[in-house]
Amino acid sequence: xxxxxxxxLLMTLPVLLGLSVIVFMIMSLIPGDPAMAILGSYAxxxxxxxxxxxxxxxxxxxxxxxxxxxxxxxxxxxRSFTLNRPVLDEVMERFSATLILAGTSLVICxxxxxxxxxxxxxxQYGWADRIITLLVLVGISVPAFWLGMLMIMLFAVExxxxxxxxxxxxxxxxxxxxxxRHLALPSIAxxxxxxxxxxxxxRSNMLEVMRQDYIRTARAKGLDESRVVLRHAFxxxxxxxxxxxxxxxxxxxxxxxxIETVFQWPGIGRMLVNAISTRDILLVQGGxxxxxxxxxxxxxxxxxxxxxxDPRIKA
Amino acid sequence: xxxxxxxxxxxxxxxxxxxxxxxxxxxxxxxPWLPLADPDITFPANRLHxxxxxxxxxxxxxxxxxxxxxxxxxxxxxxxxGIAASLVAALIGSLIxxxxxxxxxxxxxxxxxxxxxxxxxxYILLALAIVAVLGPGLMNALYAIAIxxxxxxARNIRGVTVGIAHREFIDAARLSGKGDLRILASxxxxxxxxxxxxTLSTTVGWMILETAGLSFLGLGAQPPxxxxxxxLGEGRRMMINAPHVAMLPGLxxxxxxxxxxxxxxxxxDALDPRLKSGALSRPAPMTRIRRRLxxxxxxxxxxxxxxxxxxVDDLHTDFEMGRDIYRAxxxxxxxxxxxxxxxxxxxxxxxxxxxxxxxxxxVASPPGVITGGRIEMDGRDLLGLSAREMRRIxxxxxxxxxxxxxxxxxPLIRVGxxxxxxxxxxxxxxxxxxxxxxxxxxxxxxIPNPQRRAEQYPHQLSGGMRQRVGIAxxxxxxxRLIVADEPTTALDxxxxxxxxxxxxxxxxxxxxxxxxxxxxxxxxxxVCDRVAVMYAGRIVEVGYTADILDAPRxxxxxxxxxxxxxxxxxxxxxTAIPGxxxxxxxxxxxxxxxxxxxxxxxxxxxxxxxxIATDAGRQVRCIKPLxxxxxxxxxxxx
Numbered sequence: 021x022x023x024x025x026x027x028x029l030l031m032t033l034p035v036l037l038g039l040s041v042i043v044f045m046i047m048s049l050i051p052g053d054p055a056m057a058i059l060g061s062y063a064x065x066x067x068x069x070x071x072x073x074x075x076x077x078x079x080x081x082x083x084x085x086x087x088x089x090x091x092x093x094x095x096x097x098x099r100s101f102t103l104n105r106p107v108l109d110e111v112m113e114r115f116s117a118t119l120i121l122a123g124t125s126l127v128i129c130x131x132x133x134x135x136x137x138x139x140x141x142x143x144q145y146g147w148a149d150r151i152i153t154l155l156v157l158v159g160i161s162v163p164a165f166w167l168g169m170l171m172i173m174l175f176a177v178e179x180x181x182x183x184x185x186x187x188x189x190x191x192x193x194x195x196x197x198x199x200x201r202h203l204a205l206p207s208i209a210x211x212x213x214x215x216x217x218x219x220x221x222x223r224s225n226m227l228e229v230m231r232q233d234y235i236r237t238a239r240a241k242g243l244d245e246s247r248v249v250l251r252h253a254f255x256x257x258x259x260x261x262x263x264x265x266x267x268x269x270x271x272x273x274x275x276x277x278x279i280e281t282v283f284q285w286p287g288i289g290r291m292l293v294n295a296i297s298t299r300d301i302l303l304v305q306g307g308x309x310x311x312x313x314x315x316x317x318x319x320x321x322x323x324x325x326x327x328x329x330d331p332r333i334k335a
Numbered sequence: 336x337x338x339x340x341x342x343x344x345x346x347x348x349x350x351x352x353x354x355x356x357x358x359x360x361x362x363x364x365x366x367p368w369l370p371l372a373d374p375d376i377t378f379p380a381n382r383l384h385x386x387x388x389x390x391x392x393x394x395x396x397x398x399x400x401x402x403x404x405x406x407x408x409x410x411x412x413x414x415x416x417g418i419a420a421s422l423v424a425a426l427i428g429s430l431i432x433x434x435x436x437x438x439x440x441x442x443x444x445x446x447x448x449x450x451x452x453x454x455x456x457x458y459i460l461l462a463l464a465i466v467a468v469l470g471p472g473l474m475n476a477l478y479a480i481a482i483x484x485x486x487x488x489a490r491n492i493r494g495v496t497v498g499i500a501h502r503e504f505i506d507a508a509r510l511s512g513k514g515d516l517r518i519l520a521s522x523x524x525x526x527x528x529x530x531x532x533x534t535l536s537t538t539v540g541w542m543i544l545e546t547a548g549l550s551f552l553g554l555g556a557q558p559p560x561x562x563x564x565x566x567l568g569e570g571r572r573m574m575i576n577a578p579h580v581a582m583l584p585g586l587x588x589x590x591x592x593x594x595x596x597x598x599x600x601x602x603x604d605a606l607d608p609r610l611k612s613g614a615l616s617r618p619a620p621m622t623r624i625r626r627r628l629x630x631x632x633x634x635x636x637x638x639x640x641x642x643x644x645x646x647v648d649d650l651h652t653d654f655e656m657g658r659d660i661y662r663a664x665x666x667x668x669x670x671x672x673x674x675x676x677x678x679x680x681x682x683x684x685x686x687x688x689x690x691x692x693x694x695x696x697x698v699a700s701p702p703g704v705i706t707g708g709r710i711e712m713d714g715r716d717l718l719g720l721s722a723r724e725m726r727r728i729x730x731x732x733x734x735x736x737x738x739x740x741x742x743x744x745x746p747l748i749r750v751g752x753x754x755x756x757x758x759x760x761x762x763x764x765x766x767x768x769x770x771x772x773x774x775x776x777x778x779x780x781x782i783p784n785p786q787r788r789a790e791q792y793p794h795q796l797s798g799g800m801r802q803r804v805g806i807a808x809x810x811x812x813x814x815r816l817i818v819a820d821e822p823t824t825a826l827d828x829x830x831x832x833x834x835x836x837x838x839x840x841x842x843x844x845x846x847x848x849x850x851x852x853x854x855x856x857x858x859x860x861x862v863c864d865r866v867a868v869m870y871a872g873r874i875v876e877v878g879y880t881a882d883i884l885d886a887p888r889x890x891x892x893x894x895x896x897x898x899x900x901x902x903x904x905x906x907x908x909x910t911a912i913p914g915x916x917x918x919x920x921x922x923x924x925x926x927x928x929x930x931x932x933x934x935x936x937x938x939x940x941x942x943x944x945x946x947i948a949t950d951a952g953r954q955v956r957c958i959k960p961l962x963x964x965x966x967x968x969x970x971x972x973x
Contacts, residue, residue, distance in 0.1 A: 038452045042464075049468050144617045157600070161593035163544055165551050166567060166585030169574055177575055230617045233742040236697055240737075241757045241808070242730035245620045245722075255747050274459030278548055282571070292460075293552050296467045304467045312456045331792045332746055 097306035107306035118287035137222020159216030185284035266322035349601020355594035417543030428488025436496025476555035540595035650708035665872035678863030740801035751789025799830035871927035878953035
């Protein structure tokens with residue numbers, strides 16, 4: 021296991037390097053003078069000169085990349101000219117807000133999706149299966165941003181159960197209860213699509229596993245159906261589902277961009293959208309790099325977890 | 336193609352989706368000719384009229400523009416952009432996939448590493464990064480969404496292409512001097528097209544949703560141009576005062592995407608052959624029983640010999656695949672006595688395993704259905720039991736040993752725990768006591784170091800050892816009957832001999848009856864007291880093993896015996912039986928073996944051929960049994 025983990029970790033390095041190349045290209049692909057593009061309306065001659073020197077723009081492209089990479093490794097993602105603060109500080113602050121939202125969503129969509137998928141598989145072609153199949157279809161077809169607005173209008177404006185937007189109340193806010201109240205609507209809105217996808221894949225995976233020979237063995241022992249499904253079949257399906265959940269994490273983080281905009285959540289998605297509109301390229305670069313790298317690491321963890329749960333691969 | 340459309344039309348949801356989608360597309364196409372207000376003319380005096388106001392059926396937005404008109408024009412834009420993005424992604428992605436899969440090697444490696452790179456990004460984030468490079472705008476949003484969807488196509492198509500690229504017809508085309516380009520166009524493309532269509536139909540809705548999303552964020556369509564997403568984004572600001580401005584475009588996106596997804600699922604199902612074969616449905620806990628025929632010896636069911644442990648009478652098990660009915664077991668009757676080993680012999684597909692699995696309702700259902708007969712044990716008909724009653728017999732009175740222990744033991748549960756589970760299901764033992772018993776059982780089947788082996792997973796054991804675990808599991812509750820379904824077929828010869836010796840010894844020690852299923856008469860001669868030969872779902876000959884080996888009466892039995900190589904008789908080469916058994920969904924009239932039989936005559940192909948008693952304890956289903964004087968035959972003809 022340790023050897024596998026090390027090997028897998030080593031295999032992640034080229035992926036991270038590739039990511040950094042793509043993110044670096046974002047800057048170099050922008051037509052015209054990158055320094056000008058990065059600074060936009062802040063492009064005073066002094067600023068331009070400083071940035072050019074910082075980025076080594078007079079150097080050939082590969083060398084520029086190395087300079088840039090060197091800075092990143094030292095934790096220097098540059099400075100946001102629209103916010104006038106280091107990109108890393110801003111990104112970390114925003115990303116932690118996104119992680120709270122997306123993490124909660126991922127838990128919700130996994131629990132709901134897996135449960136719905138199992139029920140659907142057990143009751144295949146029955147009423148519960150049909151209703152879940154229909155709900156799944158609605159879930160993966162509904163625009164998350166629209167659903168978020170519907171939820172605000174119903175649960176926040178009409179029923180006043182939850183606050184309309186934001187992460188904490190402005191007055192007398194703070195604390196876990198306040199956070200949870202603010203978290204409820206956006207995390208559910210964000211979980212809907214992924215829950216649908218997970219439910220679908222859980223269902224088909226369970227059906228696949230239920231046809232295996234060892235399930236027949238379990239039945240031949242005299243095991244009752246609930247234990248056949250939950251202990252024997254689900255054990256295998258769960259291992260198969262871990263990479264699916266890993267992929268869904270990417271969709272949840274992506275979907276957070278919309279939900280954060282709708283619910284005014286101070287996360288990294290909203291930061292990126294603003295940064296794109298104001299052409300704050302260094303901020304975009306830093307944000308994309310940090311989120312993408314975390315996603316790669318998350319999938320690495322999912323992969324290791326799967327190997328740990330599946331003894332067949334350890335050998 | 337016709338079959339595809341028919342199957343699509345039969346799927347009511349997909350048909351509904353297709354109709355809604357068609358309506359929306361039609362509406363979008365004829366929008367320029369509809370009597371609508373100009374979508375871009377502002378009229379501040381009329382701002383935020385609610386729906387159903389005069390002159391504005393669906394009301395107006397913040398600038399007094401007619402919402403109905405804007406919806407229809409926006410739908411046009413959204414549809415066009417979504418479809419264009421899908422086509423671009425499909426084209427480029429499929430091209431990468433085909434090239435990568437067909438050429439393989441280095442090309443494949445480089446292309447796929449690139450695709451992996453794209454997939455390392457969270458989906459929408461990559462689209463955002465691309466828009467950041469290109470700048471906000473509808474076309475740029477289109478490119479961004481197309482690019483992030485390329486990997487889905489590339490991966491799917493590559494997978495299929497790799498599967499096709501090494502098939503014979505591709506080699507044939509290459510040998511006939513066709514160039515790569517022509518092979519790709521004429522041989523590969525037609526074969527991967529269904530996969531492209533499936534991928535396309537399942538991603539179009541998603542891509543429309545994502546382009547709308549980018550517009551919603553203000554990164555797609557820029558004013559005055561509007562698609563459904565940007566209308567929703569504008570409406571968000573007056574969500575509380577005038578909810579209809581945002582709600583209506585959202586609703587249209589939802590209906591549009593939903594109709595596409597309904598249709599897409601239908602397309603996928605129609606093109607997926609697994610759905611029809613029932614390979615995607617879950618087998619029920621017990622085989623479905625729908626007895627059309629009750630045992631034909633119904634009245635003398637009570638007269639079955641008192642010593643019989645299990646009596647099977649006229650068992651019928653069918654597989655229902657669509658409109659086809661395969662008669663896997665077609666009227667099988669036999670008895671097993673306590674402490675007896677009955678062999679059930681036949682080629683693969685003869686129905687022997689299905690017979691064995693039918694005993695405790697373990698035939699996968701769907702597609703399996705038990706359509707007739709009785710299975711009697713202790714004066715009870717097993718086919719009439721409830722699921723709960725059946726569970727008490729499974730693993731307790733009757734236990735199974737299956738063929739391939741690698742696929743029949745649970746891969747993720749330690750073998751000791753699998754044994755403990757079997758024990759505790761039927762015996763009131765504590766976990767610790769069950770554990771001890773499990774280790775003892777492993778020792779009894781001669782697994783060295785059972786304590787340690789119990790902690791291991793099936794994949795850590797050798798094939799022979801795994802089968803011993805299977806046998807130990809069957810023995811766990813001292814069953815009265817063990818059904819061994821080709822328990823030695825997956826093992827090599829020396830291990831096979833050990834496993835047989837083990838079963839033999841356990842029979843002697845515990846007096847368990849065994850139903851032994853095999854295709855190998857060599858194995859039968861070692862372990863079985865009596866043997867029943869099956870062909871095409873029926874028993875064609877039954878009798879004491881020594882008698883049958885000595886003088887087979889059915890031509891099929893003789894051919895099976897001839898298949899066994901004999902030690903010390905090098906001239907006696909085993910001969911395979913020419914031809915194939917008849918398809919179980921199209922059984923011929925008369926004797927099912929007639930087509931492969933040297934001795935067949937016209938009478939063999941007519942009417943029902945009954946099992947007839949020949950010698951003591953011996954029956955054969957043949958109108959001219961081997962080695963019998965002619966008068967014996969004449970007497971028993973039906």
